[in-house]
Amino acid sequence: MKRLVIVALLLSIAACDREAREYRPGPPTASPAPFVRQTPLQPGAPTDLLGSAAYQENRWAVSEGQRLYNGFNCVGCHANGGGGIGPALADRKWKYGSEPDQIFATIVEGRAEGMPSFGGKIGNAEVWRLVAYVRALGKLTPEDTWPSRTDDIGEASPVGNGQ
Amino acid sequence: MTDAFGRQAALIERLWWPTLWVLTAIYIAVMIALAYAMLRRRHVDEVKSEVRTARWVGAAIAGTVVILFAYFISDLFTARAIAGIERKDGVTIEVTGLQWWWRVEYSDSVPERRLTTANEIHIPVGRPVRIITSSADVIHSFWIRELHGKRDLIPGDKSEFWLRADSAGVFRGQCAEFCGLEHAKMALVVVAEPEAQFQAWYDRQLSAARVPPVAVTRADSLIRSGHDVFVTKACVMCHTIRGTTAGSSIGPDLTHLASRRMIAAGTRTNTRGNLAGWVVDPQGIKPGALMPPNNLTPAELEALISFLESLK
């Protein structure tokens, strides 16, 4: 028994990032809006200024992103990833890049041909969650982060599942 | 159970006290029997009379059956009385549970007199109220113990029940079905008030927010810039304030926020400090709530709070 406990404790050290839930990201006080980098090159030591890593492979962030995606009416143009007024997100074509910070930039800055700029209206953490969900739609994240069916009418599941 | 202010709660309370006393008496009787059974002096050559014991056991069982039957009958009559409330001239309120707040919609045959608000329900004393329950996400449960028992709000299962407040009061209700992270902080306020007061409240709630067209005083200019913050920052993504361009229904309707007693679904009293704390750092108060933290400069925050406080 004791050995099992030790194993369990050891496992807990490597606790699953995929299941982590960060409700209160960053300091709640005012902070500058993140900028979008055009290059990964930078002086000095590498820093993770973009802060996206915590969201991209996290199941809960994807799920929250899905909620925001529906709530902020991304569905209106992109449907459940299939596109409509806006381009499809579930295909392999990414006009403005598929990397997290590129999608972040697309949401924050807006793009020509109708993508509005949400800069200043959606907090950074929420944008990153949207990015995580959009990337899950494009199957760019590990399979375990893909959302299953929703409790809404419509497609059983916009992404994967039902394999 | 105790402190009934409503007809239904009073009926339940009337069943509760006799039940409590009778069952307590039975409990004490059983314990006395047990204590005596343990402690009684035994004669060395005592002849154990199984038949006499059987008679006692039989009597106890018969007593149990009779008491339980009487209890069942009074339960039936209470349930009937609760269902038998007079339903004329009722106020119809649709209560929708969301993670983790309550949308409240008063219906009226005149479309302009329909009203949407959140987390605070006003009802007139003495008039029956029809509550239509529904849920937008998971199962919640609506419970104002001074007025009535619980009713689950089940997604896809609209149902209704009636209640009536018989005296005025302000009651706190809380979600009673586990609904996720902030189940503990999903409360609401119910105000039962005389008909005239209720009507006055209702009419005031129907009006749209008014932003001062020209800033004459400093206060006015603060309100105006607060309004600008509201409609240009993240607030507008989720909230509605009638009379402004903000019209999203993800979060609670804030048109008359300042008239409410509590904020954050009954979690904090509606004071300037609490409101500012909530706007800046909702995750510190309700971790996991769907409202994100807001990065506002002190000036923006002050203006925004002034604007929100003007929404009487």
Added chain:
Amino acid sequence: MTSPELTHPVPPTRLDDEEVANLEEVWTDRPGLYGFLATVDHKRIATRYIVSAFFFFALAGVGALMMRTQLALPENRLLGPDFYRQVFTVHGTTMMFIFAVPVMQAVGLYLVPLMIGTRNVAFPRLNALGFWVYLIGSLLLWVSFFMNTGPDAGWFSYVPLAGPEYGPGKRSDVWAQTITFTEISAIISAIEIIVTVFKQRAPGMTLNRVPLFVWAMVVTSFMVLFAMPTVATASAMLALDRLVGTHFFNVAEGGDPLLWQHLFWFFGHPEVYIIFIPATGLISSMLPALTRREVFGYPLILMALVGTAFMSFGLWVHHMFAAGIPMLGGSFFTAASVMIAIPTGVQIFCWIATIWTGRPRLTVAMHYLLGFFFIFVIGGMTGVMIASVPLDWQLHDSFFIVAHFHYVLIGGAVFPLLGAVHHWFPKVTGRMMSEKLGRIAFWFTFAGMNITFFPMHFLGIYGMPRRVYTYLDGLGWNGLNLTATIGSYILAVGVLLFVFNAVRSRLAGAPASADPWGADTLEWATSSPPPSYAFANIPIVHGRSPMWTREPGEGAVTGLDSKESLDEQQRMTLITSVIDARPDGRHKDPNPTILPMLAGLAIGGALIACLFTPWGLPIGSVLVLIPLLLWGYPHKPAAEAEVE
């Protein structure tokens, strides 16, 4: 008590030393790790089961302490909502599925064969498999919990909160799969017990002489067979909804969240009695030894057990009164819920009559039984209250319910169980538990239990809902919550003292005689601890209290000579007829083998793989098939022969 209607005369001879040594040799496991893993001895497996169940009980108890600490003060920030919901879900799931049901079945698996005078359970290898599956399932839950993937939608996992949209991640999948494991092991244990009791009773133990604990286990096992498939169905549907996107519970596509509640509570309410009925059996079987008379009203108690079992399947909707039930339906379930108080009352009256007319002895076990009356009857009374639809509308899902079911389950199951541990400890270990320390532990447990849970009745009445990670200041709940938290620490001290007492007594307790309490059932006829073959001579039963109804001048128990019935050169059990327990035949008991453990590991691997990919099922099935094929591979034909 008439002598048994055996066609077989009671043999005068008994086994000699050499024959006993033979028995010893064929029944004893090989020493070392292999023997440990391969054992099919019901006593070793059941002991393992009991120790694991208590281990998880302690873990879940630590979870309870964490929750109480969090709730000690209003708006406490110790745990946070996300961790808290995992803690209370894992606490509830562990206590119900991993502690209460398995521990009762395990006590049954230990005592039932001894009480009915046989040498092993009916399907010893299946029994071993049940344990391994149980252990893997329990570890799945707790390892997931330590990895921040603990289930978080409550032990009842209501959809849609536990569904794919509102329960992202693997957390509820872990829950559904843990349930699958415990279902398998519970059903296995149920089958074991039913077949063992029906086919392996000692000659002369006709159905109306079966000890009440054994009856309770039979009744419970039948309930398990009917209740568990429902939750198996439900959890499979949940897993399908989550993993493959079916729509059983999706309102938008015609599914129904209430379907989950019906299925879950159709299992969930009998579940409570699955836990409670074995405990009543323990009481009925301890009381004769403690009051030095047969239990009063054997047929009444037996009818009450069966009645409870039937009725318990007819009152599941009282968990759903607040969901909006039509009045007629509500009345039906109220009537059923009120009615089930009658058989329980019958049992309590019979026990009081037993004490009244007996000569009670205040051992520690008796302390726990008296504690049972004091606590459980309160739980029963509050149970009657919440059977009423209107009262339930107010009390449902409030802390009143938390108080109610802890009174019922701690009072009705844990107290009899702790008493039973004191009572049967000498039989299992060969050593007495310290009475002095036992008394101290009892009073801590008893006081702690009441100080913790009694205030919760008031909290519920004052409006505090269940499953909240915190509460606001100024609602009048602070003092009661703090009291409950203090009580929980006292309760924890009591449990710790109990465990300490058990461990110390195991290592250095006073040696126990074969029958330290002067009890009436057959397990006391053999030595303490029982040898691997349990009984050298299969006992013959002359009445309901075989230890008390022996003829003058006889040994402790008259034995049926193994020479005539069983071959002591092989593992053999005696098969008797279902009703009259006449010798019917003999059965070759299987040898120890590691295959059940391998099969358990394969099943475990397959079910855990299913969490991550549907391929887990087909590939896992093949893997499970390998040990099962080896298991069923025909070996040397066993010597099967009729007794006569």
